[in-house]
Amino acid sequence: MTQVWSLGKGRYGIGALVLALAVTVLACAPQDQSAEFAAAVGGWQAAYDSKDLDALAAVYTEDCVLMPPNAELAEGQAAARASFGEMIDAGLTGELNTMVAIAAGGVGYHAGTYTLQAPDGTVVDRGKFMEGWKKVGGEWKIANDIWNSDLAPFAGATTITITHDVKDGDHWLAAWQGENSRHSDFAQHGVANVRVFQNSEMQNQVGLVIDVADMEAFHAFLNSEEGANARAEDGVKDKGMRMYLEVK
Numbered sequence: 001m002t003q004v005w006s007l008g009k010g011r012y013g014i015g016a017l018v019l020a021l022a023v024t025v026l027a028c029a030p031q032d033q034s035a036e037f038a039a040a041v042g043g044w045q046a047a048y049d050s051k052d053l054d055a056l057a058a059v060y061t062e063d064c065v066l067m068p069p070n071a072e073l074a075e076g077q078a079a080a081r082a083s084f085g086e087m088i089d090a091g092l093t094g095e096l097n098t099m100v101a102i103a104a105g106g107v108g109y110h111a112g113t114y115t116l117q118a119p120d121g122t123v124v125d126r127g128k129f130m131e132g133w134k135k136v137g138g139e140w141k142i143a144n145d146i147w148n149s150d151l152a153p154f155a156g157a158t159t160i161t162i163t164h165d166v167k168d169g170d171h172w173l174a175a176w177q178g179e180n181s182r183h184s185d186f187a188q189h190g191v192a193n194v195r196v197f198q199n200s201e202m203q204n205q206v207g208l209v210i211d212v213a214d215m216e217a218f219h220a221f222l223n224s225e226e227g228a229n230a231r232a233e234d235g236v237k238d239k240g241m242r243m244y245l246e247v248k
């Protein structure tokens with residue numbers, strides 16, 4: 001997704017300059033639009049679609065830089081795995097639309113637009129991206145990845161903080177991890193984003209910060225048999241549960 005070139009780890013201040021130089025070099029040098037680079041560019045989409053986090057992380061260099069919207073800069077393959085793993089856990093499907101993909105020598109760039117959809121087909125985000133690529137050990141890898149949303153952060157959403165106790169903190173956390181996790185359940189019932197928290201000293205005290213795009217759907221889920229069963233399965237203690245709405 002959208003990316004800015006840098007000379008390497010710890011040199012972000014000159015990223016824009018290096019991007020300009022890279023584009024100039026690419027414009028003047030013989031351009032590589034071979035099947036090799038095209039296949040490498042398509043590797044991200046293939047790995048995401050197959051929910052293969054190992055393959056997805058391997059698309060990036062070990063010291064890659066990620067610059068997601070409304071979040072801090074992150075570095076390394078582990079950051080790529082965590083960032084896109086959250087999207088996969090939430091049941092979001094992503095689609096990249098390439099506008100340009102050009103390489104020359106050992107550098108290249110890939111730019112275009114993207115969309116993210118909830119399991120019910122609702123578009124939860126759309127925007128533009130640019131990826132900075134380089135060859136490492138003869139293989140094309142993403143070195144810099146930046147993407148910018150066309151939407152206001154969780155436009156129209158209401159932020160809610162939920163705190164409660166659970167019977168077993170590790171069991172509760174497991175329900176929020178992996179494929180078909182609670183992220184997916186919440187996404188299907190009006191929740192645009194979920195952040196999960198646990199008290200480091202008292203692990204049975206947990207919390208959520210959620211951005212609710214459809215309050216009616218979310219309340220219906222909470223009050224449904226499906227919602228009650230989910231809480232029971234996760235060991236949630238309804239007594240003492242508190243919800244706080246963001247004051248704007």
